[in-house]
Amino acid sequence: MSALVNLLEKAASGGRLTFNEGLLLYREADLHSLGAAAHARRMQLHPGNTVTYVIDTTINYTNVCNVHCSFCAFFRPEQHQEGYTMSHDQVLARVKHAADQGATQIMIQGGVNPELHIDWFETLFARVHSEYPKVDIHALSVSEVAGLAKVDGLTVREVLVRLRDAGMRSLPGAGAEILVERVRKRISARKVRPDEWLGVMREAQLLSLPTTATMMFGSIETDAERIEHLQALRELQDETAGFTAFIPWYYVPFKTPLRGREATGLEYLRVLAISRLYLDNFPHLQASWLTPGLKMGGLALFYGCDDMGGTIIEEQVVHDAGSTNEATRRDLEALVRSAGFEPAIRDTYWNLRDDVALATA
Ligand code: SF4
Numbered sequence: 001m002s003a004l005v006n007l008l009e010k011a012a013s014g015g016r017l018t019f020n021e022g023l024l025l026y027r028e029a030d031l032h033s034l035g036a037a038a039h040a041r042r043m044q045l046h047p048g049n050t051v052t053y054v055i056d057t058t059i060n061y062t063n064v065c066n067v068h069c070s071f072c073a074f075f076r077p078e079q080h081q082e083g084y085t086m087s088h089d090q091v092l093a094r095v096k097h098a099a100d101q102g103a104t105q106i107m108i109q110g111g112v113n114p115e116l117h118i119d120w121f122e123t124l125f126a127r128v129h130s131e132y133p134k135v136d137i138h139a140l141s142v143s144e145v146a147g148l149a150k151v152d153g154l155t156v157r158e159v160l161v162r163l164r165d166a167g168m169r170s171l172p173g174a175g176a177e178i179l180v181e182r183v184r185k186r187i188s189a190r191k192v193r194p195d196e197w198l199g200v201m202r203e204a205q206l207l208s209l210p211t212t213a214t215m216m217f218g219s220i221e222t223d224a225e226r227i228e229h230l231q232a233l234r235e236l237q238d239e240t241a242g243f244t245a246f247i248p249w250y251y252v253p254f255k256t257p258l259r260g261r262e263a264t265g266l267e268y269l270r271v272l273a274i275s276r277l278y279l280d281n282f283p284h285l286q287a288s289w290l291t292p293g294l295k296m297g298g299l300a301l302f303y304g305c306d307d308m309g310g311t312i313i314e315e316q317v318v319h320d321a322g323s324t325n326e327a328t329r330r331d332l333e334a335l336v337r338s339a340g341f342e343p344a345i346r347d348t349y350w351n352l353r354d355d356v357a358l359a360t361a
Pocket of ligand 1: 072
């Protein structure tokens with residue numbers, strides 16, 4: 001027992017955990033002690049009472065995808081009668097809707113649609129950027145970037161440079177799932193390999209595009225593979241310091257070909273806490289209320305999280321897998337206050353946006 005206590009003390013004060021130490025804590029430490037250590041570390045990194053959130057929307061511009069992940073209920077294969085691709089005008093109408101509600105960040109993400117070429121995205125991003133210069137385009141995923149490189153015969157770097165020049169401001173961490181070959185072969189065999197995912201992220205970070213990192217846990221991976229995922233991210237962060245935040249969320253199995261079971265709330269909190277402790281070089285840990293719901297989102301603030309993520313005005317991917325959670329800005333702010341913190345609005349780069357009023361006084 002004292003070995004676990006010593007490890008928790010080391011991690012709570014920012015000491016680096018080895019792989020075996022991380023796995024031991026994840027498996028053996030009691031949840032409250034793990035959470036207390038993660039919260040202590042969070043308070044050390046971000047002293048004070050503030051919990052941030054971003055006003056954003058997610059626009060899923062196409063559901064056509066040639067990757068066919070078995071955990072995904074959102075995509076439709078090419079030529080499927082339910083496949084859709086929005087026109088630029090349709091995307092712009094959604095951007096306007098979000099901007100009218102104060103959004104400072106627009107996430108534009110979809111499937112890997114081989115019909116769409118890089119000029120389609122350049123035109124779209126340039127229009128969004130010129131018509132809504134105050135919103136940040138936080139767009140695409142590693143899979144979509146890699147797909148564009150393949151379709152257009154470009155390098156990943158060329159794709160990223162062209163998208164950045166068109167107005168893209170940051171690359172979300174989607175599509176990481178679990179960065180372990182065995183898992184990806186089972187749940188997303190056609191997706192980019194772990195080293196390719198990390199390679200695209202590295203390129204983006206070297207181009208000064210900030211990025212986030214995610215983990216979708218709860219499909220088929222083992223405890224050790226969860227820690228392997230954290231290890232891979234920590235190593236890249238040591239090299240580039242290009243990740244702003246880590247966002248773990250759990251697999252929603254209800255309408256997917258893979259099926260399976262949903263992770264428990266306790267498992268979610270345990271993953272959050274070990275993530276805060278293991279990723280000693282990540283500035284922020286984000287609560288993902290979209291899958292576990294607002295009540296768990298509130299608890300997450302005591303398990304290492306300092307950020308509530310976004311308002312996600314419009315989102316389809318997790319919704320299609322069976323998640324029905326929604327939240328307004330008022331909901332998020334009330335939740336943060338009920339947990340004893342003060343909400344604050346941030347932008348994509350974690351700058352506080354004092355010029356944007358809170359929804360509640
Ligand atoms: S998760 Fe993404 S890449 Fe995989 S099938 Fe769904 S849309 Fe395509």
